[in-house]
Structure formats: structure tokens, C-alpha cells
Amino acid sequence: MITIFGLEGIPIIKAGDDLGEIIVRAAERMGVGIEDGDVVVVTQKIVSKAEGRLINLDEVRPSSFAEEVARSSGKDPRHVEVILRETHRIVKMRGHVLIMETRHGFVCANAGVDLSNVGGGEASLLPEDPDESARRIRRRIMELTGKDIAVIITDTWGRPWRLGQVDFAIGVAGMKPLKDYRGEKDPFGYELTVTNIAVADELAAAAELAKGKLSGIPAVIIRGYEYPKGDGRAKDMNRQQEDDLFR
Numbered sequence: 001m002i003t004i005f006g007l008e009g010i011p012i013i014k015a016g017d018d019l020g021e022i023i024v025r026a027a028e029r030m031g032v033g034i035e036d037g038d039v040v041v042v043t044q045k046i047v048s049k050a051e052g053r054l055i056n057l058d059e060v061r062p063s064s065f066a067e068e069v070a071r072s073s074g075k076d077p078r079h080v081e082v083i084l085r086e087t088h089r090i091v092k093m094r095g096h097v098l099i100m101e102t103r104h105g106f107v108c109a110n111a112g113v114d115l116s117n118v119g120g121g122e123a124s125l126l127p128e129d130p131d132e133s134a135r136r137i138r139r140r141i142m143e144l145t146g147k148d149i150a151v152i153i154t155d156t157w158g159r160p161w162r163l164g165q166v167d168f169a170i171g172v173a174g175m176k177p178l179k180d181y182r183g184e185k186d187p188f189g190y191e192l193t194v195t196n197i198a199v200a201d202e203l204a205a206a207a208e209l210a211k212g213k214l215s216g217i218p219a220v221i222i223r224g225y226e227y228p229k230g231d232g233r234a235k236d237m238n239r240q241q242e243d244d245l246f247r
Helices: 019-030 044-050 066-074 077-084 132-146 197-210
Strands: 003-006 039-043 052-054 085-096 097-102 107-109 120-125 151-158 163-175 219-223
Touching: 003 077, 019 039, 019 107, 019 132, 019 219, 039 132, 039 197, 044 132, 044 151, 044 163, 066 077, 066 085, 066 097, 077 097, 085 151, 107 132, 107 151, 107 219, 132 151, 132 163, 151 197, 163 197, 197 219
Parallel strands: 039 151
Antiparallel strands: 003 219, 039 219, 052 120, 085 097, 097 107, 151 163
């Protein structure tokens, strides 16, 4: 049986905070601890805060292009400038919607630059290397507990052709993000040829049900799921441009 524990009592995170220790202590206070095989799921926002990935908008000077985009989108030109700095490629801009490909290879709104759940006048950026961030958190938790775990860092994105947002895995450590069923046979003997499940994304979405956007719970423990173990990366789930029918 899969159980999800939302970790309560995690304080407001500041640059330099030890997220691994904070998560372990929160789990201990709740009486759930950390066990072998747990998946620790952490929101991108607290990772970015701990890594100092916040920018003061008062220190941003918008370019002429950012000013132009701001006029058509209704966004703060300083916000737009930060988005453009974090963008590898503009995918689509229409009205207030700016869909960008980040330097990580993610395709998402605003290149992951977010104004929510940070101090007024600040914007949060995605971690420089979310997979490395996940590895650091995993190493620290394992150092403190001796338990073999996986870590997923999540961010919330919209989806083409579907309403609503879903949490996705942007950083992974201690597990393979994909579970490949190709070559296996279903109960009727049919050999699967394309089924490759994005289990890291599914765990990220499940964790969001325990975190929520307004509950102040930025990390959860998923217990009881037998994830595919190995040295995986979230970036392994990025579809290459030559394989993408829509780019």
C-alpha cells in the first residue's frame, strides 16, 4: 500500500539552509521518520530559496524587447526580463501566456520564473541543476539516517490540450524516472512496444495532493512504492527536438 505523508512544521526556508536535515527533523517530529525505499518529494520553491535562486526585481533593468513583451502580455517588464534571461528558446507567446524552453530543456510557462510564495518584489528561478540539487538532498538525508531513499524535486506546470496544472519532476536522484515495459507481455500475451511510464512525474503529481498550494507543506514522503532503482535524471524525460512532432 502506498502512503503519502505531508511534512508539517517546515519553516520558511532561507539561503544556505540544510534542506536534508530540515526534512529529516520534520519527519522525526511527526513520528514517521525516514525508511528504506521512501521517496522524498520536495517543491522547487524551497530548493531555489535554499540555493539563493531569488532575484530582487528592483535590481532588474528591462531590455527594450522585455518592455515590448510586457506591453502585450500585461506583465511587469522586470518579470519579463528575468523570464527572458532564463529562456533558451521562445516556444509561444500569446497574450499573457509565455511558453519558453529553459536552459534545462524544460518547456513551461514563464521559464519557471515565479512570483508566488516569495517575498514581495522578488522572483524565484529554477535551480541551476535540479538533478544535482536532488542528489545533494539525497546524500544528506542518507548521511543523517543511513536509509536508502530516492528524492524528487517538483514544479507545477500546465499541459498542452488539457486544463489544469500538474506537478512534474524536474530533479531526480536515487531512482530511474521512467519504467520501461517495452518487450514485456500483457495478461493476454500482447507484447508492449511503446509503454514507458514516467513514474517520477506520477509520484510528483501524487505528492501534490498532500502538499497543496496553500497548506504550507513543501515536502512529502511517499512510502510503499517500489520504484525502479538506479542513477536516473529528470532530464532523461525531456523529449529531444528531433523526436518532437510539435517543435
